[in-house]
Amino acid sequence: MVTPKNIIRLVLSGSGGQGVITAAVIIAEAAALYSGKNATQTQSYGAAARGGATRSDIIISDHNIDYPGVIQPNILVTLTQNAYNSFASIIRPGGLLLSDSKFVDTQVKADARILSLPMYEMVMDEIGKPIVYNICMLGTLVGITQLVAPDAVVKVLKERIPKSFLEMNEKAYSMGVSLGEEYHYKTF
């Protein structure tokens, strides 16, 4: 989990209803509150956001973070074709691009490892509730990258998710972790 400056830059992107921002808040909290890191997490809304693509930037570092925006992410997640088309070009060379095989056709070439996984299909087959799709994505991301310890995210889920929804969220998360671990990739 080391880059030259011990800093990891992520961009999560998709459409408004996919829970991208919630996923970003959870990963930043898992890093900062339960992994001893510093973290920032930012949304910028403007003309682009009104056009449909939601984007959240996260930086995780052992040191103080001067500027919370991300120019070139080590890790980019794109959950819609629109998000993929908008942001695939900004990925850092050698980085990881994760998208969903149901929503994104990853034809554009990028100097990165591209993983297109059936996260949405898995959630709908196993749980049937699209509301936990973002949590499954988060698990997949953690499984692939080991960005934070899988258990750190579980701690945040326990704090943030109402009791009656927790079991469903934990199931979606652990399914994602298992899927991601099959594609473990050390990008930083």
Place this chain on the structure above:
Amino acid sequence: MVTPKNIIRLVLSGSGGQGVITAAVIIAEAAALYSGKNATQTQSYGAAARGGATRSDIIISDHNIDYPGVIQPNILVTLTQNAYNSFASIIRPGGLLLSDSKFVDTQVKADARILSLPMYEMVMDEIGKPIVYNICMLGTLVGITQLVAPDAVVKVLKERIPKSFLEMNEKAYSMGVSLGEEYHYKTF
């Protein structure tokens, strides 16, 4: 709603469970998606966050926003004594400081209008569910400042809140707006 550069800087602060970040996401979306503004919304987590105070920075502007962090907010909300003690000193001269009369003793002097209102008590008396406290605070803030049109926030609530919780959230919000309107204050 005009500052020299048509830019409004807010800091919302409190403790982890109070829903400060959700409130920040909602106000930024209301400004950007339903009021034609640009907006950024940022959390920074580090040693201070682990000590207990949660803080989210929001910038709303007619123009592009270069740096999403807030140094001196026009509007500061502090929902705990810890948050008040940590952040009261950063308010912009002439700004607005909103806190809750149940949780914060506003003894420290600040060169700002300080409003200490019984938002928590009102939510508990009228609805009995602390989970909508943040939404009531958001209503109060909008009522006081007219930062965005009250209806812009309702549109975001309708998109973000599950149907079975929407009525409770709308009630908390409109109670807050009514309370805030009694203290209308043009700070920008």
